[in-house]
Amino acid sequence: MVSEFYTTRRIEFPDTDMAGIVHFSRFFVFMEAAEHEFLRSLGTSVSTEWNGNKIGWPRLAASCDYVSPARFEDVLDIRLTVVRKGGKSMTYGFEFTRDETEIARGMLRSVCCICNPGEAIRSMPIPDFIADQIQEAPEQIEEGVNGAES
Amino acid sequence: MVSEFYTTRRIEFPDTDMAGIVHFSRFFVFMEAAEHEFLRSLGTSVSTEWNGNKIGWPRLAASCDYVSPARFEDVLDIRLTVVRKGGKSMTYGFEFTRDETEIARGMLRSVCCICNPGEAIRSMPIPDFIADQIQEAPEQIEEGVNGAES
């Protein structure tokens, strides 16, 4: 039973914008790529078949708090944590750091669905071959709303 | 004093993914484009000069809840609402609908900064020529966390 996963990502040129830093929307792409790499590490894929059905994971929610900018060619460390394993949904937390500097932290929540072509998408319990490998992390990444308002 | 803004966006081919629907990360691009169009409607830009300084709006936080999928060539109605006008930060809420169907709702929080090249970025009070045109919406879009877990 695993509850966390580590990977890295190098910032590419089109990840940046005219402010010279990584565009905020790209962190959602980075989170997703880490989630998919996590699923591959469990021997499955975000897009798989099971009992003759096509299984997918549509998003319910996504969020990110931005702490420090990331720049071209930075190599970010990404820590994925299983925040919540529901009967049908999964919530992942993500921490982005560069060396010891916190860059961002985020969250993705997805629901397990049967996504057969030509049928309405419908939610389903997470199949055992996935659920049995994953457990919630004992220590959670805070899903805090960024407090830097003034 | 304005507190909301309406625009539309047509879904383009690369907004979609192999699931046949709009990729979740694209909603953050759509929110930003609506924010920038709102600022243009006030006679300014997200990237402007003021008192010899370059003003920018780095992101503090972004989030989105996904309700129904959007598809290629859909024209989404977008409603921007000023959720909070702080001394230095702005929080916008966004509602995406197609006809009467709710598609998604999201939030962007940004902080007003001096972003001169070669200097450290530092926050600053929102200049009057922007602040004086904007007020918080009386009725807020809920920033609710998506409750569809099970």
Added chain:
Amino acid sequence: MVSEFYTTRRIEFPDTDMAGIVHFSRFFVFMEAAEHEFLRSLGTSVSTEWNGNKIGWPRLAASCDYVSPARFEDVLDIRLTVVRKGGKSMTYGFEFTRDETEIARGMLRSVCCICNPGEAIRSMPIPDFIADQIQEAPEQIEEGVNGAES
């Protein structure tokens, strides 16, 4: 019978990169969006049904020559020209200008295909309801390779 089409596009923040200009890959997205708008102007879509088959237009080739940089919030004028109407393929030329300044020119070549789910993609003659509306432009946009080498 039409052989050209005009539209515009405003540059958005994530179209730019840390060089402060539009990332070169974005021009291919802009060309495609103009092509799709052209097809809508003919009463059809790049993704349509015909005789019970799903019709699509996979790419054969794409190219772009870059003349002058484009920047955030620029509004580019785009001229699409029908360079070649084959039996099964279409070649479009594109000219991007801002005021009188040439920004870029490009080319997309696509082949008309039956793209039914679960079947191999196979090319087909362009259906008459499309072919009968389009003719090759008498004066062609040069598909010149950029000569600025030294």
Added chain:
Amino acid sequence: MVSEFYTTRRIEFPDTDMAGIVHFSRFFVFMEAAEHEFLRSLGTSVSTEWNGNKIGWPRLAASCDYVSPARFEDVLDIRLTVVRKGGKSMTYGFEFTRDETEIARGMLRSVCCICNPGEAIRSMPIPDFIADQIQEAPEQIEEGVNGAES
């Protein structure tokens, strides 16, 4: 003196579109990432400083011919070849394959420039520390225009 470079790239979810395959515009991002990895392998970067000047490589031209579709989680082999080393410009060819299957081949042409903030961009001879490490490949990737018209 090197004239070619090999790398790989795994297809990510937002690289795909509703046709279920990689969007054609993404190959330009993949080519660029391979070019930048090649430059890092030479101990430099596409964004570097030299003699107190900021050096960049704006694009002159880009093209791609598409042979077979690529799909989610495919790992593509990418071969970069130095097609032409000019005094101020570089032309790279790219071949994408999956196992023995040809997926696409493309070309990028860039010009070496001084890109100091606040100054007009101007071309310059490729600095020796880069030029001295690179030579043209003896056997060239064909820059053929895709011949699949009919």
